[in-house]
Amino acid sequence: MQNSGGAVILMQKEYDDIRFYYPETCCFEEMAELPALDIFDEGVCSFLDKLSDLIRHDKECRNYPDVLTFGFFCRRAHIEQLKKNYSEKNRLGRGLTFHIAPSNVAINFAYSMAAALLAGNPCAVRVSEKDFAQTHMIGRLLREASKETKNQERDIGRYIALFTYGKKREITDHLSKLCAVRVIWGGDQTIGEIRKSPLRPRSSEITFADRYSLCVLGARTVLAEKRMDRLAGDFYNDTYLFDQNACSSPRLIYWIGEADEIKAAKERFWSAVSDFLKDKYQVGPKVAVDKLMTEYKAAAVIPGIKFERKSANLINRMELMELVPEIAGFTCPGGSFFEYGDVNFNALRSVVTEKFQTLSYYGADKEELISFIKTNGISGIDRVVPVGHTADFSLIWDGYDLIRTMSRIVDGFGQY
Amino acid sequence: MIDYEKCLENPPYSLGKEEKEAFLTKYLLELTKHHKESCRPYEKILEAENVNLNNVCSYEELPFLPVRMFKDMELRSIEEEEIKKTITSSGTTGQQVSRIYLDQKTSMLQTKTLTKIVGDFLGNKRLPMLILDSSAVLKDRKMFSARGAGILGFSIFGRDKMYALNENMELDLEGLQMFLEKHKGEKIFLFGFTFMIWQYFCSELERTGFHPDLSKGVLIHGGGWKKLDSFHISSKAFKEKLRQVCGISEVYDYYGMAEQTGTIYMECEYGHLHASIFSDILIRRPGDFSLASIGEEGLIETVSVLPWSYPGHLLLTEDEGVILGEDDCPCKRKGKYFKVKGRIRNAELRGCSDTYAEGI
The missing domain is CATH 3.40.309.10 (Aldehyde Dehydrogenase; Chain A, domain 2)
Known part of the structure; x- marks a missing residue:
């Protein structure tokens, strides 16, 4: 890691250890600078609806009930339903969210991502190291959704990064310092490991411990x-x-x-x-x-x-x-x-x-x-x-x- | 009380199928009763399993403990002051070690039984012994590692013992030369652990180009193939390498659990592992733990009449194996002969478990 002008940036070598599913590569520092959005922002809702549409009409997704279920979760009618419980007008996102998805459930990361977007935040999602077909599908359809919604008022495609990396503490350290909210799926042991990487004082954390x-x-x-x-x-x-x-x-x-x-x-x-x-x-x-x-x-x-x-x-x-x-x-x-x-x-x-x-x-x-x-x-x-x-x-x-x-x-x- | 004197009178490979089953059932049923009376956790397990020992017709019906239990629990059937030594074994994967508590009696039985089994291969005369390991293994006499226990156990067959490796695990070439000079023309007994032999003996002889003449040697080795399997080195390749580097051709592997020291399973000249009458191998189907047929792979249960001080007489291992036959090995030894296929693999499970934590 290097210190340049006060901001910590990842060195090229460490980026090489990250495997991206979406987009091809990205700058986490830029993601962290993106403006926070209102909860249930209209741009986010249209983007998710677009994604839902793509999933439900995709040939490959048809064979994956878990992906289809996620597709239904994202459709506008359902999101509108969820929105009813959140009537407050003055809520907006906290900033970059960093998600560590569980290693053994393929689709879980997508819900974590959708929730963070609906809360008005950019999301950097570390998916399982296991190369699930579902991750590739979502990655591919995110690219499509992003292309089709690019010219709308907000380019929601820029709010998302899906990637994975191996046993690199430096990357976890870096993203933890950068994020406003860290979301750890997994168990007690994972939480213990990830917590070795400190957050900024104002950042918060959601942990899903062994239950x-x-x-x-x-x-x-x-x-x-x-x-x-x-x-x-x-x-x-x-x-x-x-x-x-x-x-x-x-x-x-x-x-x-x-x-x-x-x-x-x-x-x-x-x-x-x-x-x-x-x-x-x-x-x-x-x-x-x-x-x-x-x-x-x-x-x-x-x-x-x-x-x-x-x-x-x-x-x-x-x-x-x-x-x-x-x-x-x-x-x-x-x-x-x-x-x-x-x-x-x-x-x-x-x-x-x-x-x-x-x-x-x-x-x-x-x-x-x-x-x-x-x-x-x-x-x-x-x-x-x-x-x-x-x-x-x-x-x-x-x-x-x-x-x-x-x-x-x-x-x-x-x-x- | 079990009459072990009488039990051990029998030659180790003397009983055919039916006689052996009756013999083992008698001793193992008595052992089960003894542990039930003397080991409270064991008694509770039998109760939960709803076993009526009066209705047991064969040792095959008796409950067996997963061998990893000895890592997680203190299981013994003797008072604390009766413990003579504690054997530790890392055996299966993980950080924790098994702890096996031995009293005077069990420890002595192990030695006697081992003598009978190995005597069948080496004869009853003590031979000059070359230990293919480091003397450092035996430093702490009170806390025995399984490796140390193995070396000590087999030392009863040797005289004029020499360790081939120094405390830094380096081959003592000079000492080795002197030893061989002294015992020129004699039959020599070599003992060691499979991986150690490969790593520190074979490789060193190959590297240095020093090829001692051990064509009159007999090597017995054990400890399992886990590490060599990971290097894709077969039993055949192992034997071939030994022949190349030191001309040794009589090489016997053995299979055994540190939790059942004494009743080892020796490999015969046909490459088959044999169960002596003091122990047996059962192969169980993973789906319901029923007994597999000859030739059918499954989980290995090891059975031994020796464990008196701890309830380890019936153990479900984490190894897979297959019975090749019974009473009909061309080597003429009676009893089952079998093959070990290796350790069972970790299951890939779904669900939000903790596999991420293995190092980040």
């Missing part, structure tokens, strides 16, 4: 459900679709009902999940061993655990006699679940910590759940969503309002 999620299932409703395959599919979308490795994937299944109902409902539910998984999911040797080890370590510490072995190594279930806080320490991706049954939610009080993120529910009342969290002053659980929707992106994520966190208010009060 724990759970699922509440009403036994009676499960027993009455006619479309068990659909419920199993929804549950699959929350769990195995991401190798049960997303922070919103449930690891604890909390059954509500009388003991005999729960017993029958479990049987029904898991056999539907098992049927659904049979042709869709395979457990490799590493995951099989890891899941067994997780179970054994848990059994050695938590009293009264019973393993349920009906679905071999596909679904590993640990039945709990009582709910204890230790369960959060025994997580393993690839289908490893704790199960607990009770007549009400009360047992949750003793286990939920601020680490808990998403509560997905089926056969339980959302309002009742939210009111339970509020009246008990429970320190965790940021989202209560129906089964099948744990991974749905929303502008409120992990307890952060992304638009308001990435923008600022110009406070005008009084009259002279």
Whole structure:
């Protein structure tokens, strides 16, 4: 890194280590100088709508449901919908946002980018080092959208950079110094690493730390459900679709009902999940061993655990006699679940910590759940969503309002 | 109490399939009961697994512990004051080491068993021994590394021992020459770890051009192929290189877990690894841990009658292998013979996990 005229600039060598997806190359210093925009700026909304249009009509994107879903997220009608929650007039962006996207979910970076744009900011997005096809697609369509919107009042294409780089602390240092907001997706370890690179005093940060999620299932409703395959599919979308490795994937299944109902409902539910998984999911040797080890370590510490072995190594279930806080320490991706049954939610009080993120529910009342969290002053659980929707992106994520966190208010009060 | 005296009376490759199964089932069931009584975490695992030991017909049905458990937990079936030594092994990947707690009895059993197994290959006479490693490995006697334990264990077959490498891992050419001069014409026992031999012995002999005559030597080596695999060096290439640099042709690999020291699996003259009657290999399918057929690849479970001071008698390794046959190896040794395919690979998982942190 060089110091020139007070501004720190990246040396050519370090730029060479950056692989750009969009645009071909860029000057981060110039990006940082771009004027901040209003939240839900008209230019941004048209740009995203253009991108949405391109995605939805692109041949290659058709084969990528995750890209298509993002395309629908960006369309004008949906953005207008989201805008309704942000009526304040005097909000504008904070400046350059620097995003570190997770390494294993291809499309996540795009939502992070869209949210930052809607909050009125330029965004420098470090995507996964894995060369996902989805990243190339978005990069290509960004170029197109940018070409078509270039002559509009604001050239929104200049507000975006998609790139990746390897183990270069210097680049992280540089972008961290340059940005007004840093957004770190990933887990505790990543956050720890990135935090070695300091921010400027006024800059802020959004971090998505390791979280724990759970699922509440009403036994009676499960027993009455006619479309068990659909419920199993929804549950699959929350769990195995991401190798049960997303922070919103449930690891604890909390059954509500009388003991005999729960017993029958479990049987029904898991056999539907098992049927659904049979042709869709395979457990490799590493995951099989890891899941067994997780179970054994848990059994050695938590009293009264019973393993349920009906679905071999596909679904590993640990039945709990009582709910204890230790369960959060025994997580393993690839289908490893704790199960607990009770007549009400009360047992949750003793286990939920601020680490808990998403509560997905089926056969339980959302309002009742939210009111339970509020009246008990429970320190965790940021989202209560129906089964099948744990991974749905929303502008409120992990307890952060992304638009308001990435923008600022110009406070005008009084009259002279 | 297990009558180990009687157990160890049997010659190491003497029992056919059925006899061996009955023999192992008897001892392993007793061991399982012993650990259940003496190791609380182990007992809780059996309870969670809902095992009724009275209904077990074969050792194949007994629960097995993933070998990495010994890294994360203190597992022992003896009182703290009975610990005679602790073996540490980095074994599988990662920073943490396994800790295996040995009492006097288990430690002695390991030595006796190793003597019986290796004696089948070396004979019962002690031979001049050349250790292809550095004496520095044995510095700290109380905290044993698996490498140190291996060297000490095999030292019982040798006399007039010499370390081929000095404390800086350099080949002691002068000492080596003197040693060979002294034992000219004698059969020599060489011992070392596969990667060390390749890196510090073969390569050095090749570099210096000094080619000692070890055509009368017998080399036993172990420690696994992980590093050499990464250099794409096969067992065949390894043997060929040794023949080139020092004329040695009798080379036996062995497979074994530091967590089951003593019951090693020796390679025979046909290149097959053999299970002695004191231990066995089971191959399990990753999908449900059921037993694979002969010729079918899967996860290796190692079984040993020796672990008394810690519940390591039934271990699920992170190696993949395949059983080649049973009781019918042309070398005439009975029992299963098999091949190790290597370490299982890390799974590529989806989800927002932490792989970015591996260094930035």
